[in-house]
Amino acid sequence: MNIGGGAGAVLGTTSGISNLASSLAARLGGSAGSYFDELRPASFRGVPFVSLGGEGGFGRRNELHEYPLRDTPWVEDIGRGTRRFRVFGFVVGDDVIAQRDVMIAACEAPGTGALVHPTFGRREVSLMDFRSIERWEKGRYFEFEFEFIEGGPRVFPAASVASESVVAAAAQGLNLAAALNFASTALTAIAYGSAVLGAVVDTAVGWYTYAKNIVGDARNLFRLLTNLPGDFGRFSGSATVPTFSKYPSSSVDTSGATVVSLTNAATISRANVGTAADTLNAAAQALDAATIDDFTAAVQGMTTAVLGATTDPADSIRLLTSLAGFLPSGVTTASAIGSAMSDMQTACSDLFRRSTIAAVATAATSYQPTSSDDAARVRGQVLDLIDSEMDLAGDQCADETYEALRTLRAAVVSDLNQRGAGLPSIRTFTFSASLPALTLANRIYRDATRADELVSQADPVHPAFFPTSFRALST
Template sequence: MSGTLLTTAAEYLQCSFRGVPFAVMGSGGSNGRKQAVHDYPGRDGVWVEDLGRAGRSYRIRGFAVGALAYTQRDLLAQAAEQPGPGLLMHPSIGLIQANCMRFEWQEPDGRGNIVELEFEFIEYTSLLSTLVVTALHASVAAAAVALSAASGSSYQSRTASAFSGGSSAIAAAQTVTQTWATAATAAITSPRAQASAVSVLNGNYGRYAQISGAETDSSATIDVVLAALTESRATIADAVTSLATIDTASALAGAVQSLTETLRSLIADPDDQIALLWPLASCSPSVVTSTAPIGAAIATAQTETAALCRRAAIASIAQASSDWTATSSADAEAMAARIVALIEAEEEIAGDAIDDDSYQALHELKGEIAQDLSSRATKLPDIITITRNSNLPALTLAQQLYADATRADDLITRADPVHPAFMPNEFEALSA
């Protein structure tokens, strides 16, 4: 009998709560709606008021067996006593965040190293998550707009004397913007921009399309998408060409900021928006310092125009980050670290230049982005390592882990197997 139990335990060892494994013998659950029944005097029957979906509850019977049975029992008791939801991993339910409502255990008479377990769980949902995320997105957008306004105003005031000194400083500023804008041309003509354009089409593109927030258009066709991409390339080309004819600080600031936002709006997938805008956040022209009036004016025009270009790209990257969809907490934390580091580098430049308005705007934007992405990271599943004894098909693993075979594409993308029917024995996957 002990050998049979050990075999069963090994087969279902992946079942766990808060990382503590146990074997499952039977499971059940309840689903439905919350209903309020109202009785009224003098009226036959009742009126039933729907209050929304009821919490999904689960009842699980299992056991721990072997030399570590009592250790597993104690660890599960500690896990059940911890506050808040925990990660429940079940062979048929999949991975969910759940609150443990009841945990009971007992030792069968006359048998050692066996502990029978009973659990009741209720699936955890956050009622405020949508409201909080919406508010954080609005805060990031407001901070990005504030940066654009502060950067444009600072640029006009700090280049006023240089531009008034003659056409040499204006030409230097135009040269900086045109050199910088070549990255926008390269972005919109890149293969990634084309892949992002077709991401709005309906269909399953497997591991070859990683979409992080793009919305599909059921009415779109490949001809319509490619025509729109051609038009987008022409729009960016016209915007880049116009930079060579602008001769005032206010118009140049507006054109630079419009270019990055136009590029962002023409890319469907926010993940691609960030990637394609990233090179535009770098602009370091070769500036020759000079004590001569014209030389100093040219140097000022070059330095301030480069700062304007970088901050315009940062503002657009911030806007894209609020629409970006992370698949795991690790992805969100990594994106937050990248963008915060980018802003901190520009923040240091603004501080060294005593550009107080731009520095403050960058500082506030950094805080909003860090809060937004960190808040989302806490609500997203972690990356965990899955181990199996044999090479199973991705569809089977998706059903086992998530009770949802459509999640197979995500498993394939993360594991990158030679063939989806033979997944590796060990690979990374989302915890929920």
């Protein structure tokens, strides 16, 4: 039997069901804008019926452990208990037999189904028992009794990869490949003497000076305080420890953080950037065939220091992306020495950029996306850098770097796909009037405690006056 078609035919004869709340409100002295306005017409698998009442069973699953010579037992909490719903309803009308048959067909259909409960809303349930009760003295009237259990999909154990460590290993592989390609160019170019070494120093100074400047970014300084414990409204939370969203989590413990401790940590991390810059400057001035490894290690130490000086992964990605766009400003000639200087500038620029890209990928592993859309956005931002560098490495025939970038790309995609897959998507909500955050959180999520989360996502002028259309988590 076509349940959907039968339900559509029945709807015409049960049109009064949707007005039940209004009639109850009138009889009980309520207003349609209060409790009765929240009631929903009951149905199972799209087949409507009138709800007479019901029961719900909730709680925790507790295992009792009793021990000899111990007066008090230990109660082990092993998770949320099974949610059970017992619903009573009826159908009425001249076509009540047809209505009952449609409901029976819906109840005998395999798999789970959608129950719309007047107060609990829409639930995905499994039907455990259904009874249809008819009485001779009540013609044109059948009573229904349902027993439901709210369940989820069948889940099998699955192996998961520690994606953060995979990205870290791929980033280290990129650093090694970039150092190898730099060495192959530098060993040839430095033979032309001090002019080439001077180009290395000038390029390094320009790069680390730019790096030192970006860590003082105003937004990055403001982010120092986002990990303070407490509720500071829309200004609270970061991409490491998102305050409002209940889906991501972080192992970062900020419960004991204070303004002084965060400021001291930031001062130390910025001093580390200065130390790394001095180390890179010394390595550039001492560069020769025997100290190439020291120079490449100093470059990677610089990007590591910049990464450590940004407390918010979103700022880390933003600032490091800017650093990856650094271009040397030295002027060279068409002579043999000028060509060697140009080759060395290009080699240094490639090394700096690839080390920065490895740091961007590392920062992305600490970013806690708030939705699947947010994870896709960050993934695209990182992949844009990697893809552009892959094109350049391919044109240069830098095979080691190309393969390392391809490995890093796969690791970043796997990491953000894995962490973003379980998050809800973003959707647009539209209402006919401006409503406060508490009302919207209750209507959208049936959870008024998520009002601050809505404020953070929609960023209204005032929490009491949301725009009529905004984007927020779908569930």
